[in-house]
Amino acid sequence: MKKVIILFVIMTTSVFSQGWNNVVQTTIPFTSASKVDLVTNKDGNHILVTYADYPTYYLRYYLVNSSGAVIRNFTFENQAVQFANIDGTDDRIYVVYKIGNQIKTRKSTDAGQTWLTNIDPLDIGNNTCNxxxxxxxxxDNALHVVWATQDNGNDYETYYRRLYNDEWEAQKNVTDYGNEVGGFPTVSKSPNRVHVSYNTGQSYDPETNLGDAKSRDKYINTWQSPQLVFPTESFRERIHAGNSKLFDFYYKLETGMGQYHSDLYVKERSFGSTxxxxxxxxxxxxxxxxxxxATNSSDGNTHIVYEISDGVGYRKYNGSYWSAEEQIGDGYISPRIYSVSNDLYVVWGRIVPNQKIYNVYYRQYDAAPLAPQNPQLSANPGNNKVRISWTRNNEADISFYKV
Known part of the structure; x- marks a missing residue:
C-alpha cells in the first residue's frame, strides 16, 4: 500500500510586542547646519550626513545596524556639497548630490563597503539650484532624479532624468507645458507612474518662497498636463505615492492675527486622477x-515624520484617516523615516543647548516580522531527505529563522 506523508513546516522567528524601541544616541556627529537622509534594507540603516559648518564641509555615509551601532563609514567629498540624497533597494544603494555645476551619483552593491564611480555626472549649469x-x-528598477535651476529669468525650471542600468535616459523639462515654471521639486513613484511636484515661487530660500503648489505625472511614457494643488501661498511641498493614494504635503502661509508662519496641510487623490x-x-x-x-509599510499604512517644537512628530495614514500626532523624539533637525516590511526606522539630528556638536539619533518601530516568502519542498537526491527552502524577508533586524 502506498503511503502519503504530509509534511507541515512552521517557520517562525520570535514572538514579541510591537511598538517603538528606545531612542538611541548614535556616535555619528552632527552640527546645526547638517542634513541627514536615510534608506534601510536587509543590511541595515544607510545614513547620509551632509556636514556644512564652516570651515568643516564633507559628505559622509554610515551603515548602522538595527541597534543603532555604526558598522562602517565612507567619506564621498571633503568639500561643500548640496542637496545630498540616498535611496535604493535590497541589492544596491545610490547616493546623489550636487557639487559645483554637476549632479554626481555613486552606487554600492556591497552594503557601502565600496562605491562605484562609473555613472556619468550630470552637468546642470551655473544657475542657482534650489x-x-x-x-x-x-x-521599474530605476532611479528617478529631479532638480530645479533658475533658467528662466527669476523663475526656476524643474528637470527630470531616469537612471536605468547605470545609464541616463533623455532629460525632460517638467515645466515645459505652456507657461509653466517652478522649483523646489520632489519626486515619487507608483506603478507605471512618476509623480513630480514643484512650486512657482522665485526664491532659493524656502522660508521666503511663495507660489502655487503644482504636480505633474508621467504615465508610462507620456507626460500628463500639470495639476494645481494649492494656489499662491504655498512655501513648498512634497509629493508621495502611498500604498493606495497619492499625497501632496504642502506648507501654507498663514498671516492672521498679525502672525506670519506656515501650517502643514495634505491633499490626496487616486494615482490616475486629476x-x-x-x-x-x-x-x-x-x-x-x-x-x-514619508514612507509606506507592507500593511498598507503610510507614515510621516516632521519637525515639531523641540521634537520629531509622527503620524500614520491607514487608508482612511490620519492618526493623532505623536512625539517620538527630542530634537528635530532633518527627521527622516524609512520602512522595511512593517518595521519603521527614523533618524534625526538633536540639538543640545550650548553645544556646537550634536549627534544623529535613531529610533525603530519594531513590528512583528513577516513570514518568509515562497516556501518550497524539493527532493534532495542521494540522501533520501527533503530540502526546505524559502526567500528571506528583508527586515534589517532578522538574524535567522527557526524551522
Whole structure:
C-alpha cells in the first residue's frame, strides 16, 4: 500500500510586542547646519550626513545596524556639497548630490563597503539650484532624479532624468507645458507612474518662497498636463505615492492675527486622477526648512515624520484617516523615516543647548516580522531527505529563522 506523508513546516522567528524601541544616541556627529537622509534594507540603516559648518564641509555615509551601532563609514567629498540624497533597494544603494555645476551619483552593491564611480555626472549649469530629490522605483528598477535651476529669468525650471542600468535616459523639462515654471521639486513613484511636484515661487530660500503648489505625472511614457494643488501661498511641498493614494504635503502661509508662519496641510487623490481632495491640517506652525519625510509599510499604512517644537512628530495614514500626532523624539533637525516590511526606522539630528556638536539619533518601530516568502519542498537526491527552502524577508533586524 502506498503511503502519503504530509509534511507541515512552521517557520517562525520570535514572538514579541510591537511598538517603538528606545531612542538611541548614535556616535555619528552632527552640527546645526547638517542634513541627514536615510534608506534601510536587509543590511541595515544607510545614513547620509551632509556636514556644512564652516570651515568643516564633507559628505559622509554610515551603515548602522538595527541597534543603532555604526558598522562602517565612507567619506564621498571633503568639500561643500548640496542637496545630498540616498535611496535604493535590497541589492544596491545610490547616493546623489550636487557639487559645483554637476549632479554626481555613486552606487554600492556591497552594503557601502565600496562605491562605484562609473555613472556619468550630470552637468546642470551655473544657475542657482534650489533642490534635488530622488526616488528608486521598485516597479521599474530605476532611479528617478529631479532638480530645479533658475533658467528662466527669476523663475526656476524643474528637470527630470531616469537612471536605468547605470545609464541616463533623455532629460525632460517638467515645466515645459505652456507657461509653466517652478522649483523646489520632489519626486515619487507608483506603478507605471512618476509623480513630480514643484512650486512657482522665485526664491532659493524656502522660508521666503511663495507660489502655487503644482504636480505633474508621467504615465508610462507620456507626460500628463500639470495639476494645481494649492494656489499662491504655498512655501513648498512634497509629493508621495502611498500604498493606495497619492499625497501632496504642502506648507501654507498663514498671516492672521498679525502672525506670519506656515501650517502643514495634505491633499490626496487616486494615482490616475486629476481631482485633489479637500485639504487636511496636519500641523500648525510647521517649519519649512525641514521638509517632512514619508514612507509606506507592507500593511498598507503610510507614515510621516516632521519637525515639531523641540521634537520629531509622527503620524500614520491607514487608508482612511490620519492618526493623532505623536512625539517620538527630542530634537528635530532633518527627521527622516524609512520602512522595511512593517518595521519603521527614523533618524534625526538633536540639538543640545550650548553645544556646537550634536549627534544623529535613531529610533525603530519594531513590528512583528513577516513570514518568509515562497516556501518550497524539493527532493534532495542521494540522501533520501527533503530540502526546505524559502526567500528571506528583508527586515534589517532578522538574524535567522527557526524551522
Amino acid at each position: 533642490n534635488i530629490d530622488v526616488t528608486f522605483g521598485k516597479d 481631482s485633489w481632495s479637500s485639504p487636511q491640517l496636519l500641523k500648525q506652525f510647521a517649519g519649512v526648512n525641514e521638509i517632512l519625510s
